[in-house]
Amino acid sequence: MHKPAVALVLRCTALLILLITGCAATKPEIVPEEIVYRSKDYVIYQFKQGDSAASIAGKFLGDPQKAWIIEDANERLSPGQYVVVPLNSKNKGGIYPDGIQEVPILCYHRFGHACNSPLCVSALLFDRQMRYLHNNGYRVITPEQLLAFLDYQEPLPKKAVMITIDDGYRSVYDIAYPILKKYGYSATLFVYTNYVGVSKKAITWEQLQELKSNGFTIGSHTIMHSDLSKQGEHESKEAYDQRLRRELFDSKKIIDKKLHQDTFFFAYPFGRANTTAAAMTRQAGYRLAATVKRGGNPFFANPFLLRRDQILKKDMPTFETRLKTFESLSLR
Numbered sequence: 001m002h003k004p005a006v007a008l009v010l011r012c013t014a015l016l017i018l019l020i021t022g023c024a025a026t027k028p029e030i031v032p033e034e035i036v037y038r039s040k041d042y043v044i045y046q047f048k049q050g051d052s053a054a055s056i057a058g059k060f061l062g063d064p065q066k067a068w069i070i071e072d073a074n075e076r077l078s079p080g081q082y083v084v085v086p087l088n089s090k091n092k093g094g095i096y097p098d099g100i101q102e103v104p105i106l107c108y109h110r111f112g113h114a115c116n117s118p119l120c121v122s123a124l125l126f127d128r129q130m131r132y133l134h135n136n137g138y139r140v141i142t143p144e145q146l147l148a149f150l151d152y153q154e155p156l157p158k159k160a161v162m163i164t165i166d167d168g169y170r171s172v173y174d175i176a177y178p179i180l181k182k183y184g185y186s187a188t189l190f191v192y193t194n195y196v197g198v199s200k201k202a203i204t205w206e207q208l209q210e211l212k213s214n215g216f217t218i219g220s221h222t223i224m225h226s227d228l229s230k231q232g233e234h235e236s237k238e239a240y241d242q243r244l245r246r247e248l249f250d251s252k253k254i255i256d257k258k259l260h261q262d263t264f265f266f267a268y269p270f271g272r273a274n275t276t277a278a279a280m281t282r283q284a285g286y287r288l289a290a291t292v293k294r295g296g297n298p299f300f301a302n303p304f305l306l307r308r309d310q311i312l313k314k315d316m317p318t319f320e321t322r323l324k325t326f327e328s329l330s331l332r
Contacts, residue, residue, distance in 0.1 A: 036082060043085040047077055060085045068139050068157045092155050093299035099328040102296025103146060105162040106322060107271075107308040111175040118312045123175045129311070129319050130183045133161065138323065140185040143217050143265050143288060150288075150303050159325050163187040164290065164308060166221055166267055168195050173207045181214070190221035190267035190290075193254045205258050212259055219265035220255055220286070222247035229272035244277060248284040264288060271308070278304045296324055 037044040043060055053067035061069065070077070073084045094101025109119040111126060121129075133140065139157040146162060148154035163180070165172050168191035180187055189203075189211065197204045208218050222228070226247060231240040248266070255263045264287040268277065271292025281289045281304055288303050295307040309322040 041086070041088055043087060045083045045085055047079055047081045047083050049079045051077070051079075053077060056083065056085060060087065065142065065145065072157065089153075089155050092149070092152050094149075094156065094158070095299075098330065099326055100298050101156065101158065101160075102298050102325055102327050103141070103149065103156065103160050103162060104296050104323055104325060105164055105290060105306060105308040107290075107292055107310045108163070108165045108176070109167055109310075110169040111171040113175075115314075121311060122314075123179065125314060126176060127179050127182075128316060130179055130185060132316065132319070133185075133323075134183045138325075140187075142186065142215075143188055143219075146297075147264075147287060147303070149299055150297075150301060152299055159323075161323060161325070164190065164267065166190045167225070168192065168203045168208075168221070170201050170203050170207075173203050173211065177211065186215040186217070188217040188219055188265060190219045190265070191255070192221040192225040192269070193223050193251050195225070209259060212261070217265060218255060218259055218261070218263070219267060220248075220251040220263055221267050222269055223251045223254070225269045227270055227272060228268055228277040229270075229274045241276075244280050245284075248277075248280055248286075252284055252286070266290070271310075273305060278302075296327065298327065 034046045034048060035043055036046055045056065053070040054064040056070050057066040058064040069086060073086055077083060108121055111123060112120050113123055115122045138159045138161050141156060141160045141162055145156060149156045163185065165176065165187055172189060195202050212218050223246065226243065228244055228247060252263045266281055266286040266289040268289065268291055273291055288306060290306040290308050292310050293307045294309050297306055311319065
């Protein structure tokens with residue numbers, strides 16, 4: 001085939017893909033090499049050996065974590081294939097004619113090879129749960145991604161879910177971490193600082209640093225895991241306010257110093273909060289805070305009263321009910 005004919009085929013292929021994806025591009029720009037077609041909304045890129053959705057997202061979207069955008073826009077990715085790369089974020093709030101997107105946040109505590117407590121999940125069951133997420137198209141997101149969604153800045157995958165683990169048990173490092181790594185997942189750990197490193201059952205600061213280095217987020221769960229939602233029986237209002245300030249502000253300072261970070265995610269002990277605690281959480285410099293009130297989180301959720309589902313029952317059907325990512329509504 002002559003070169004002019006090849007160019008014509010490439011142009012026609014590009015236009016066909018754009019029509020299929022609903023793009024009405026203007027003033028297209030033809031650029032050399034792997035980029036076959038470019039507009040302000042889309043790039044059509046020829047997939048090369050060694051490419052991945054993450055590498056393409058890093059190249060064109062500036063963030064490898066946006067690989068899901070590339071994967072959702074293309075049925076498959078293989079060398080020689082033309083890949084559609086959407087350049088502009090669309091539907092930042094997950095709003096559809098028949099309802100809205102919600103983000104489920106799963107809450108775990110500890111893990112074991114054999115479990116008696118409802119707060120303990122066995123290694124076998126946790127592996128089954130993570131495999132279920134992996135095999136059914138769920139994408140585990142980071143707190144940064146959730147924050148951008150709540151700020152109406154960036155969209156999320158339709159089946160986005162977050163994994164969180166409270167308290168700071170050593171079993172997170174010994175059992176949950178290898179399983180999460182097996183499926184390419186990360187999680188957010190909420191630790192109360194007085195527990196870190198105090199016994200063989202507690203995680204250490206060194207282990208937390210390793211987890212952080214491998215994509216995990218470390219958040220605060222206070223210093224002493226005290227209930228912030230109410231005054232103690234013999235506690236004055238002044239003493240209660242001082243306790244709130246110490247648990248919220250000082251725990252953040254400790255974690256910031258130990259892990260060289262700006263801690264921005266907080267989980268209320270026992271999952272309970274009141275308006276005073278929520279307001280002081282914001283004052284302390286956190287940007288997200290989680291309860292254990294059941295339900296999902298749409299883009300307009302209160303970032304300081306996020307809902308989470310505790311994973312307590314030991315069966316897969318119950319786990320599956322905790323993964324609701326869409327709330328049906330008539331928005332027409």
